[in-house]
């Protein structure tokens with residue numbers, strides 16, 4: 354074959370080299386021409402590279418859509434999730450007169466201020482004590498602080514969480530259990546307020562376990578408040594959930610009397 358006289362076939366393809374994928378057959382793609390003379394051509398890129406680029410772009414687009422979807426859910430939750438009774442609560446408005454109260458305040462503040470570190474470790478805190486001891490006040494103070502730092506936060510009572518998870522049972526247009534579970538396990542900080550004795554059925558206990566366990570496994574930080582002691586909490590939420598929460602450092606006792614009630618009496 355005479356190299357100085359290439360055939361039409363040889364003009365249309367040539368061997369090119371991709372630094373990543375090696376030799377490939379590059380095709381001549383004629384550019385549009387407005388005369389009868391043969392026009393210029395461009396040579397096709399490495400097909401493996403083209404495919405990888407297309408796959409990367411498709412994956413990026415999917416990730417972006419997924420993120421936007423998650424964001425819409427979280428925005429809705431964030432807007433809905435600050436109970437009115439807690440809107441004005443802050444660390445500054447929490448009255449700490451005793452060592453135990455100062456300890457609780459300190460734990461809550463530390464958690465909020467070092468949230469990025471707690472997010473990495475998936476820390477959990479259980480604020481446990483009687484009604485009226487300010488557990489919800491401090492939990493909300495943490496939630497607000499963390500939200501102000503730009504993290505997504507969801508704050509709901511245990512009862513509300515169970516109702517959200519089973520909303521589809523009553524309303525076919527409500528988000529499905531998996532979608533709610535996904536939101537609850539992916540939000541940066543979840544506060545489950547007022548865990549009490551409301552879990553009457555194993556199904557409800559299982560649903561709460563799904564949330565607690567999902568966050569535990571993914572190292573997502575969670576704050577829980579309860580008016581139960583350890584033994585009653587174990588009975589209420591079951592062994593599996595309790596085993597995720599029982600680590601010693603997690604437990605923050607609020608073991609003083611209802612200071613709101615006490616103040617009223619002393620007046």
Ligand SMILES: [Zn+2]
Nearest residue numbers: 371374399402
């Ligand atoms: Zn290539």
